[in-house]
Amino acid sequence: MAKVKKQIEEPIILITNDDSIGAPGIRAMVEAVVGLGRIVVVAPDKPQSGMGHAITIGHPLRMQxxxxxxxxxxxxxxxxxxxxxxxxxxxxxxxxxxxCLSGVNHGANHSINVIYSGTMSAAMEASIEGIPSAGFSLLDYSMEADFTAAKIYVRQIAELLLLKKKDKHLLLNVNIPMATPDMIKGIKICRQAYAKYQEEFDERKDPHGKNYYWLTGEFINFDKGKDTDVWALANNYVSVVPVQFDLTNYELKAKMEKSWKL
Amino acid sequence: MAKVKKQIEEPIILITNDDSIGAPGIRAMVEAVVGLGRIVVVAPDKPQSGMGHAITIGHPLRMQxxxxxxxxxxxxxxxxxxxxxxxxxxxxxxxxxxxCLSGVNHGANHSINVIYSGTMSAAMEASIEGIPSAGFSLLDYSMEADFTAAKIYVRQIAELLLLKKKDKHLLLNVNIPMATPDMIKGIKICRQAYAKYQEEFDERKDPHGKNYYWLTGEFINFDKGKDTDVWALANNYVSVVPVQFDLTNYELKAKMEKSWKL
Structure with a gap:
């Protein structure tokens, strides 16, 4: 009996970011996954850091x-x-x-940054659509950042995502320490650290005497746990946090059902 | 022994929204909580629906x-x-x-909308800061919406938030059905329904022959559970979902720790 060889379709890898198509990070991402499938890049035409899960409703979009x-x-x-x-x-x-792979972001998206990050929101959007996804960020804001180590872990995790077809809402927040490959100790699966920004707006006066404000802030980690992404990165591990888009606080829900009078 | 009467400081209630200061919903919110404390409104000067958790980094802010x-x-x-x-x-x-109270939003923010909603993101930001918060949304997009029922529930929940000082990360997503007060059966504590938008971009040509795209989408609920916000609202309950900003998927984390080779 003749065996029919199944045509194996080339997987499609969608790549995006929030630093725009001009950022070295997205170039590093593409280079890291060459050969794993058909790569399609769709990226913002200008920087979109801090855009969180924003969508464009009030005006139309252009694509080129x-x-x-x-x-x-x-x-x-x-x-x-x-x-x-x-x-x-x-x-x-x-x-x-x-x-879907998003990044590689120039700068950390660990802990609470996951909420503000356009990089992670793009990956989350794909995950809502049932596409296994990961956002990647390097702990180096510089446009001259060295992506050598990042590329190794992008490829390893992309290969894993291509295999994990059963987990359709698989979504990973991957952060890579600013270090050479030999300095990195490996991957740690983590939880999101409890941290936040202490804001301090920089108040200035324009030439017409009116005030304007620049958002600035200091990152503060309140979380002493050794199972967090912040801890892993400080100890030269690549942090991988599995992320979800069900934001229900089930613990509080149970408490409210028991003791709240509504 | 003389009893020293403690000076009770008036609580401060911060009110914001994403439909802008000009929207009837924020006016209804203020009216609903008059008398509960010192009310301070800080709202966007233009509509900001769908902005999610976006922050402004690349240019300065004005405040008036x-x-x-x-x-x-x-x-x-x-x-x-x-x-x-x-x-x-x-x-x-x-x-x-x-x-902190955010809203009342013109239009639903149940289920997956929590991710895209500027209304809910404002409340979440306050919650990250340790401020008990709630976002309120009425299932009526119209600028002529009737907020009579919404106001009753805003006041009830605001009073509760003022009492629950121990739960500093308390964050509620409250949706109110489009119904008269007597039609509403009460409050249901719910989980976020699993639902999403089926996108279809409306593709058009500008007068110069170039394409542009309007985001449109159909809401699809995949969740048949009777404990969800979508179910509660369809059955004329006010839905209250406790929300969290720790996005770690602990279930997937345990699975990965057990079976992933990293």
Whole structure:
């Protein structure tokens, strides 16, 4: 009996970020996964850091095919990172990609940063769509950052995501310490540290005598746990936090059901 | 022995929204809580729906004291709902308010909307700061919506938040059905339903022949549970979902620790 060889379709890897198509981090991401599938890049046309899960409702979006890296299909979008994912699925791919990778972000997205991060929100949007996803961030804000170590872990985790087809809402927040590959001790699966920013707006006067304010803030970690992403990174591990979009506080829910009079 | 009567300080109630200071919903919110404390309104100067947890990093913010409702201190901010909360704490109140209320939003913020909603993100930002908070949304997008029922529940829940001082990260997502007070059966404590939007971008051509895209989408609820916010609202209950900002997926974390080779 003749065996019919099954045609194995090349997986589609959607890549986006929040630092825009011009950032070295997204270039490093593409280079890291070359050969794993058909790579399609859909990234913001300008920096979108701190955009969180914003979507563009009040005005329309533009999208443009651009030259990027040879052999890689690439588009820019005038909207937010979440818009990029939505547009990619509906108007470019016309199907769900097999996995979605966001980043590599220039700067940390550990702990509470997951809430503000456009990088992580893009990955979360894909995860809502049932696409296994990961956001990657390097603890180096510089545009001259060295992505050598980051690329090793991007590839390792991308390969894993391509295998884990059963976990369709799989969403990982991966942070890579600013270190050379030989300094990094490996990967730690972590929980999100309890930390926040202590804001202090920088108040200035414009040439017309009116006040304006720049957001600045100091990062404060309140969490002494050794199972957190902040701890792992401080100890030269790559931190991997599995993330979810069900924000229900089940513990508080149980407490309220028991003791609140509503 | 003479009893020293303790000076009871008036609680500060911070009110914000994402529909802007001009929306009827924020006016209804203020009216609902008159008499419960010193009310301070800090709201966006223009609509900020769908802004999620966005913050303004790349350009400075403006803030302006405005006339609003007699006896109520009010300011507009040029930024996002989250910016409003940060500015209010640092530059207006110079302390944390006792509670923060966000809304009343024109339109539902149940289920997955919690992720995209500027209304809920403002409340979450306050919760990160340790301020008991709630976001309120009425299932009526109209600017002529009737807030009669909403006001009853805003006041009831605001009174409760003022009492629950021990739960400093208390954060509630409250949705009110489009119904008269006598039609509403009461409050249900719920979990976030698993639902999402099926996107379909409306593709158009500008007068110069170039494409542009409007985000549109159909809401699809995959969750048949009777303990969800979507179910409660469809059955004329006010839904209250306790929300958290620790996004760690602990179930997946345990599974990964057991079976992933990293």
């Amino acid at each position: 095919k651009v030259n990027f890296i040879e052999g890689v299909e690439a588009y820019t979008c005038s909207g937010t990172p979440v818009d990029c994912v939505k547009l990619a699925v509906d108007k470019i791919l016309h199907r769900k990609p097999n996995i | 004291k405005v006339n609003f409702i007699e006896g109520v201190e009010a300011y507009t901010c040029s930024g996002t709902p989250v910016d409003c909360v940060k500015l209010a704490v640092d530059k207006i109140l110079h302390r944390k308010p006792n509670i």
